[in-house]
Amino acid sequence: MVSPLERASIEDMLLAAEETLRNLPGYRLIAAEDWIPDMDSHVMLAACRGDEVAKARQVKKEKGMEVWSGVFTNSLLKVLKSGVLEEEATYVDLINALP
Known part of the structure; x- marks a missing residue:
């Protein structure tokens, strides 16, 4: 049996990231008061x-178990797992592939 992981605070996680990443070119401490994310290469998809x-809706999973699932998240995962997107697909292609 595997022992559960030790609980860690957000501060612990940020400090661990700082320790691991501090020597990378251009790295800035996330905990710095003036830190802002570089969103030049990111797109946020939201429901x-x-x-x-x-x-959200109830969805039947294996063994007949019903769970609540976000409609957008469920659709997004189906498209991502379906293989309909080309390797170089863009987020626009992804949005267009959603039902």
């Missing part, structure tokens, strides 16, 4: 806006 509520 709804901050003032909206995402939809």
Whole structure:
């Protein structure tokens, strides 16, 4: 049997990241007060806006167990696992592949 992992605080995780990554070119400490993420190469996909509520539904899993699943997340995972996207697919291709 594998022992459970020790619980760690956010501060512990940030310090571990600092220890591991500090020698990389351009690395900045995430805990710094003036730190902001570089979003030049990131796209955020979300089920709804901050003032909206995402939809969920019950889905039957294996062995008949029913679980709640986000409609957007479920659709996104289906597309990502389906193989319909080319290797060089863009986020626009991904959005267009959603039902």
